[in-house]
Amino acid sequence: AQKITQTQPGMFVQEKEAVTLDCTYDTSDQSYGLFWYKQPSSGEMIFLIYQGSYDEQNATEGRYSLNFQKARKSANLVISASQLGDSAMYFCAMRELGYSTLTFGKGTMLLVSP
Amino acid sequence: DAGVIQSPRHEVTEMGQEVTLRCKPISGHNSLFWYRQTMMRGLELLIYFNNNVPIDDSGMPEDRFSAKMPNASFSTLKIQPSEPRDSAVYFCASSLRPGQGTNTGELFFGEGSRLTVL
Secondary structure (H helix, E strand, O other): OOOEEOOOOEEEEEOOOOEEEOOEEOOOOOOEEEEEEEEOOOOOOEEEEEEEOOOOOOOEEOOEEEEEEOOOOEEEEEEOOOOHHHOEEEEEEEEEOOOOOOEEOOOEEEEEEO | OOOOEEEOOEEEEOOOOOEEEEEEOOOOOOEEEEEEEEOOOEEEEEEEEEOOEEEEOOOOOOOOEEEEEEEOOEEEEEEOOOOHHHOEEEEEEEEOOOOOOOOOOOOEEOOOEEEEEO
C-alpha cells in the first residue's frame, strides 16, 4: 500500500485565489512528521512546511498552511492568494518514527493562471 | 551558507559506460540521502547514510549501483555499467538527525543531476 497518496495529478487556480492540495497518508505509528515540498520547473526541491503528529496547531508558513486532520490521516496544503510563481509540482512526504528518510507522494502539478 | 552541492548537473552517456555522481552535503549535517526521480516512479530513496555509514540501501536497484561516503563532506553514487533505464534525475539531500534540538529532520536537496543514458 502507498504510504502517501496525492489524488490530484493536476490543479488549476486563478491568481489571488486559494487552493488546496490533497494528501493522505498511511502509518501505524503515533509519532511521525509530514512535509510539503515545491518543485518548480527549474527542478530544485524546496521545503515549504512541516507538521508533527503531536502538534496541536495546524502549521503555517506565510501563505502556506497545513490542514492536518489526524483521524482522517490527511495533511492538505492550503496556498492562499495564489501567485504565478506558485506554478510548480508539489510533493507531500512523511517521516515515520525511527526513520530519517522521507517517503514522497507522486505529486500534484499546480498551474496558476493570470 | 552553501547548500547541498551536486555534480555534474547534466550527464549524457552511452549505454555501458560508468557514471559517477557526486555530492557535498551541508556542513554539520549527519544524514545523507540519494533519491532518484522519474516520471513513472516519482521520487524513490536509493540509499541513505548516517554519520557516513550506509544504513539502508534497499532502494538500490541492482548491483550496478553503488554508493560511498568516505567522509562527512563527500558522497558518490556510481552506476556501472549504465543502461538507458537509469535515465533520471538523481538528487542528493542532507539533514540533521530528527530530534537534534528542535530539528524536524527536514531534508535539504541539491539541484539534482540529470542523467541521460543513450
